[in-house]
Amino acid sequence: MITFDKEAELAYVYVxxxxxxxxxxxxxxxxxxxxxxxxxxxxxxxxxxEFCDEIxxxxxxxxxxxxxxxxxxxxxxxxxxRLSADKVVKKFRxxxxxxxxxxxxxxxxxxxxxxx
Numbered sequence: 001m002i003t004f005d006k007e008a009e010l011a012y013v014y015v016x017x018x019x020x021x022x023x024x025x026x027x028x029x030x031x032x033x034x035x036x037x038x039x040x041x042x043x044x045x046x047x048x049x050e051f052c053d054e055i056x057x058x059x060x061x062x063x064x065x066x067x068x069x070x071x072x073x074x075x076x077x078x079x080x081x082r083l084s085a086d087k088v089v090k091k092f093r094x095x096x097x098x099x100x101x102x103x104x105x106x107x108x109x110x111x112x113x114x115x116x
Contacts, residue, residue: 004060009052011059016047024048030099032092046097 001014016022023042027050030036035055039048051059090101 002059004056009056011051011056013049013051013059014047015049016041016045022047030092030094032090033099033101036099038094040095044095046095 001018003012003014004010005012024039024047025042025044026040028038028040030038035051035053037050038046039050041047088100092099092101
C-alpha cells in the first residue's frame with residue numbers, strides 16, 4: 001500500500017500491511033540515496049519505506065493509478081516493485097533487501113518478507 005502526504009510531499013510504502021500490528025524501532029536513512037528512509041521494526045525487519053522529492057512524486061502517480069505496484073517472485077518470499085525499466089547501474093544491500101538504482105533514482109526494490 002502507498003500513501004502520500006501532500007503537505008510534506010512524502011510517499012510511504014507499507015511493506016507490512018498497515019492493519020498488522022507493528023512497532024517501529026528505528027528509522028534509518030538509506031546511505032546510498034538521500035531520498036529514501038527505512039522504518040525498521042523490533043524484529044529488525046523493514047516494515048515501511050519513506051520517499052521524498054522526485055521519487056515521492058513518481059509514487060504519488062502510482063498511488064493514484066495503480067492499486068498493486070508489486071509482484072511476488074515465483075516460489076519465493078520476495079516482493080518487488082519497479083518505477084522504471086531503465087538500465088540498472090548500481091545495487092545496494094540492506095539487511096534482507098536489495099535496492100537497485102539508475103543514477104540517483106530507485107527503479108527496483110526487492111524486499112524479502114520473512115516471518116511476518
